Amino acid sequence: MMSPSTSSPFVPAAxxxxxxxLNRAQHPLSYSKLLERDTLQKALKNYKYPVLTLPSEVTSEIxxxxxxxxxxxTSFVGRCSPSLLLQVCREWRDVALATPELWSTFEVEMGYRDTSAVSTRRQLLLVEWLERSKDCPxxxxxxxxxxxxxxxxxxxxxxxxxxSHRWQDMKLVIAYQHLQRIAGSVPILRDLHLDAEWTDNPSPLQSFTFHAPSLRQLGLNAGVHFNTFKDVFPWSLxxxxxGDLYEHEAALVLRSARALEQCKIMIDSESEETISVSPIPPLHHLKSLTLESEDAFKGHCWRMAIRVC
Incomplete structure (x- = not known):
């Protein structure tokens, strides 16, 4: 009969x-078998898994x-989502919900063919995760x-x-007409990748306020319309x-971002004419510079990469 003893460890799976x-037996169980089953069931009920004996603080850190x-x-659902931790047992659920860091990093992707129900569910999950993350960046x-x-x-x-006061590392792929919605102060934002998709006849932003004193890493695509942002980012930091820029915009970035260490720019040709570009001062902190250009109409491209040891 299997039962917990001092000589052999109790194995719940066994x-x-x-x-x-015993339950699959085709005939009534004998008294000894009934006693064995009751003993095993009681042992399972009283068994404490070692992982559940850890202090909550240790489990949270794990x-x-x-x-x-x-x-x-992470994503809201799937194998890599912390939501899985809520499904293991009550103890783990309580610890996971009391660990705001778990819910402070995630990705949300809205598909073109999403149904209304799917979109609504995604919106509810977004709000739920933001609430769970409490004050975490x-x-x-x-x-x-x-x-x-x-x-x-x-x-x-x-x-x-x-x-937005908690934004730290953000990648935003949004419609151009929604850019105005992100205007404001983002005091702890350190990394921003902004990708705006053009719509038919977009109305240019007349003014845009974006205070990001901690920003150090920046990515911009062509749809963002560089002129809107050239005076709002702390380029010197x-x-x-x-980025994806025109020639004169790329030159402006290289002149303004004097602290640049890594830079990669896809340059879009503006015209057939040669554009006069003011001299670019030495970039003393620069470690790598990559400039690329591709002319889809002429079918040629070029790439220049410089790495400073």
């Missing part, structure tokens, strides 16, 4: 297997290591470009903007830049 075997390393982020990738549901995209962005 106990459950033995109970299942859970945090479940998160992927930046710049990777946020690392979020939000992809809600131009779609058939601009209202849902705007609602997702507005929910996130409500916590930017150390890493990745």
């Amino acid at each position: 106990a459950r297997a033995r109970i299942a075997q 859970f945090v290591h479940f998160l992927p390393s930046y710049p990777k982020r 946020l690392s979020v990738e939000l992809v809600c470009p131009t779609s058939e549901s601009p209202a849902i995209a705007a609602a997702l962005l507005d929910a996130l903007v409500h916590h 930017i150390t890493v830049f990745n």
Whole structure:
């Protein structure tokens, strides 16, 4: 008969297997078998898994290591989501919900063919995770470009903007007409990648306020319309830049971002004429510079990469 003893450790899986075997018996169990089953069931009920004997603080720290390393982020559902921790047992659920760091990094992607129910569910999850993250700095990738549901995209962005004082590392892929929604102060933002998708006849932003004193890494794509942002970013503090710019915009970045360490720019040709560019002063902190250009109409491209040891 299997039972816990001092000579052999109690193995829950083996106990459950033995109970299942006894329950499958085709004839009534003998007294000894009934006693064996009752003993195993009582032992299972009283058994305390070693992992559940850890202090909550230790379990919480282990859970945090479940998160992927930046710049990777978790998803609301799936094998890499901390939501799985809520399904293991009551103890783990309580610890996970009491660990705000678990819910402070995530990605949200709105698909073009999402149904209304799917979009609404995603919006509810976004709000839920933001509440669970409490006051933790946020690392979020939000992809809600131009779609058939601009209202849902705007609602997702507005929910996130409500916590912009906690933005730390952000990747935003949004429709151009929604850029004005992110205006404001982002005091702890250190890394921003901004990707705006053009719509038909977009109205240019007349003014834009974006106070980001801690910003050090910046990525911009062509749809962002550089002129809107050229006077709002702390260029003198930017150390890493990745962008899609016209020639004169690229020159402006290289003249203004004097602290640059890494820079990669895809240069879009503006015209057939040669453009006069003011001299670019020495970039004393620069470690790598990559300039690329591709002319889709002429079918040629060039790339220049410089690495400073």
